[in-house]
Amino acid sequence: MVDKIQVGNVEIVAVIDMVPPAREPTVFIPSVPREAWEPYEDEVLENGMLQLYYGCFFVRSEGKTILIDTGMGPGPHAHLEGRSGDLLGQLALKEVNPEDVDIVLHSHLHPDHVGWNVDSSGDSPKPYFPNARYMGPKKDWEHFMQPEILPNAPHITQNVVPLIELGLMEFIEGEHQVTGELTTLDTPGHTPGHQVTLISSQGEKAAIIGDLIHNPVQIHEPDWCAGVDTNKDDSRISRKAFLERAERDDLIVAAGHFHPERHIGKVVRLEGRRYWQVL
Ligand SMILES: [Zn+2]
Incomplete structure (x- = not known):
């Protein structure tokens, strides 16, 4: 197991929020019966x-520190048995101060990926990462701002809208060049604008995959979709295409929801499986 690669x-360095x-x-995964998990x-x-982990990754590229996703946030979170996030504490252990983060890049705009965006504890909202430019998928923003969806998405009101008002948020789509070594890849399905971050440097390649794959079972069974996936057909198509790419290009894959001892690895094929x- 590695925390850093x-x-x-x-x-790429891994940190767990909660x-x-x-x-x-x-x-x-409501569409799959319990017996199907047995193998x-x-x-x-x-x-x-099924145990998820709320993990994030920070990346150092071309002198910049890029934080990919910001976890569930400080909490305590009543709907998660009152548990609290510790992203800032975990970053400090890796000697990263909030001021050091140049870019916050969101794989998508779900609550467990935008939690440490905005500190609302004072008189006015402030970014937790005061020197960062925040980037998120445009299609997620359009999705969550629909009048029938926004009332059920308080995390957008709390953790995305204030950044727009402060002029710190940029919405992106397609292959967005974040640095010369980091590019986003559209992988819709989990959310309409979900994006993977591809890394390419000196002939080596990696991907930070957000919620394209929640649990390693989906490497064996790419048709299995989380109940929370917005469009399950798109989710399957994006996951299968990515798995083929990961195998073909020998990608190092970083998966924030996997167990912290197994969250960086490769997709390999043995005897047809x-x-x-x-790693
Ligand atoms: Zn998630």
Whole structure:
């Protein structure tokens, strides 16, 4: 297991914001019956439960520090048994101060990916990363701002809207060049604008995949979709295309929702079957 990996001149470092309560697999992936998990039970479940982790990654590229996703936020979060996030504390342990972050790049605009955007505890909202430019998918913004959706998305009102008012938020789409070594790739389905970050440096390649894959079971079963995926057909298409690319290009893959001892790996094929090979 690694927390840190070098990809050419780029460094990727993992940090965990919080560990939410475990869920029943059939609650998280409602279309799949419990028996179908049996072949993967020991590999992907923990005591029969699906345990997500709210992990983020920061990347050092061309002298910049880029934080990819900001976790669930400080909390305590009543709907998650009162648990609290610790992203700033975990970054400090890796000697990253909030002032050091140049860019915050969101894979998508769900609550567990924008939590440490805005500090609303004072008189006026302030960014947690005071020197950062924030970037997020344009299609997610358009989706969540629909009048029938916004009332059920308080995380947008709290953690995205104030950044727009402060002039700190930029919405992007397509292949957006974040640095000379980092490019976004549209992978719609989980949300309409979901994007993976591709890294390419000195002939080495990696990807930070957001919620394209929540659990390693989806490497074996790419048709299995989280109940929260907005468009499940698109989610399947994006996941399958990415898995093919990961295998073909020998990508280093960083998956923030995987177990922290298994969240950086490669997609490899053995005897006709795909596996998650932990690095
Ligand atoms: Zn997520």
